[in-house]
Amino acid sequence: MQKSIHDIINSAYSLGACSKLDKISDYRTLVAAFFSPQGQEFCEKYKYPSIASLREIKYDVRPRGVYVDSGDVVIKGKKNVCLAGNTHAEIYVSGVRFTHTVILMHGASATINAENYAVVKVVNISGGEVSINKDKTVVVL
Numbered sequence: 001m002q003k004s005i006h007d008i009i010n011s012a013y014s015l016g017a018c019s020k021l022d023k024i025s026d027y028r029t030l031v032a033a034f035f036s037p038q039g040q041e042f043c044e045k046y047k048y049p050s051i052a053s054l055r056e057i058k059y060d061v062r063p064r065g066v067y068v069d070s071g072d073v074v075i076k077g078k079k080n081v082c083l084a085g086n087t088h089a090e091i092y093v094s095g096v097r098f099t100h101t102v103i104l105m106h107g108a109s110a111t112i113n114a115e116n117y118a119v120v121k122v123v124n125i126s127g128g129e130v131s132i133n134k135d136k137t138v139v140v141l
Contacts, residue, residue, distance in 0.1 A: 012049075015042075035103075055068055067083050070089075081101070083103070083128065100121070103125060109130065114135070121140075
């Protein structure tokens with residue numbers, strides 16, 4: 001049985017999530033909350049969501065940059081990326097349009113290739129591995 005957004009929100013509330021979750025109405029707003037600073041902090045603190053929960057919604061969140069059990073993938077120029085489970089990504093980032101956020105969860109791994117003044121924030125929530133190849137202009141947070 002697939003998890004609904006309502007189930008995910010209730011689960012987060014049970015861990016003490018804030019009332020901002022009331023504004024979540026679809027997978028777009030769910031993923032936006034996940035990538036927000038408060039969402040990242042909450043997920044990092046509670047190792048949330050579980051890999052089982054992510055697997056139940058993986059096809060719904062993939063278009064929003066969340067890759068769950070996706071094997072080997074190549075990602076270019078995305079602002080927000082989350083990798084979970086059996087996923088390894090070769091990620092290419094460049095430029096200063098935005099800070100690139102890469103979240104690793106549940107054993108996922110990434111090789112990040114950064115250049116041209118890119119700013120990259122890496123959040124390792126639970127057991128991910130990352131290597132970063134960068135030029136001297138890149139800032140890693």
